[in-house]
Amino acid sequence: MIHTHENGITCQDLLLNLSSYIDGDLEESMCEELKRHMEGCQNCRVVFDTTTRTIYLYQSRIERDEIPPEVRERLYSKLNLDDFLKTKA
Amino acid sequence: MTEIEPELSLDLLRAGDRNELARLVEAYSPSIYRLASRMLGNAQDAEDVLQTTFLKVFKALADFEGRSSLSTWIYRIAANEALMMMRRKQPAYSLDEEVEDEEGGTYQPKEMADWSALPEAQLLDVEAQKQLDRAIQTLPAKLRSVFLLRDVEGLSIRETAEALSLTETNVKTRLLRARLFLREQLSAYYTEKMALEK
16 A cells, blocks of 8 residues: 555555544645545545444444343442332333 | 433532432443443443442542543543453453554555445344454454544543543544554455355
8 A cells, every 4th residue: 555646645644644534633735635645546545435434333333232121220229229210211 | 322411410419419310320321331341342241330330420429520521521430440340350461561552653454345335234234243343342452442432432532532541642543543453354354245245
């Protein structure tokens, strides 16, 4: 993965800035340069797309996790809040 | 993802108002259980961490000064409990030595297949979900805690740094490594899956 775009941005630059780019924490001018780099660099485009997809998949997977009812009951019991157990919708 | 922080009265919480304490538990227990489960990969350990976290929160509320938000403070207690549980379970396992080359060389992606356009039903089928679970358990614990708080629970970089007693720079470095590590693991899996289906 060694590639330098004509504007001087390298694959290494993209990698170092990948997280900040995904999180929208970069200056607009830097974002534009990274975008231009990815237009000419298939590998960096793939790394960007698959990384954002990876984050999304974990968010989708884990947000489905729920506390099992018996775990919730034992927690409320441990905290002496049993009488509030029925309040959940 | 992070639940919207409910409007809880700190005064009532500090005074031990049971109704307010129950609201606090209702609001944060799903997130804390999720974090503990994924940090530890074991339901019993996760439940222990969940209970200990809230016992400690209740005990320490009177001294909570509000320097960070209530949610960050609770995450901080939970993350500490989870890391202590790991140390107890694996005493020979040093978390301090786990992340090498912290600020050094960049992790180099190897898997270059583009699986990002696969249909979601395929990316998250039962087998793929198991792979996601396996991959996150192979992620070094120090990277896992950062990934879970930032990318799954939706804390900001600053909040993640506060919750884990790290600098923001450290959080950013670990987050990048965590994301690339998981990307690599999933890429290997989905590439094989695509090849088998051809």
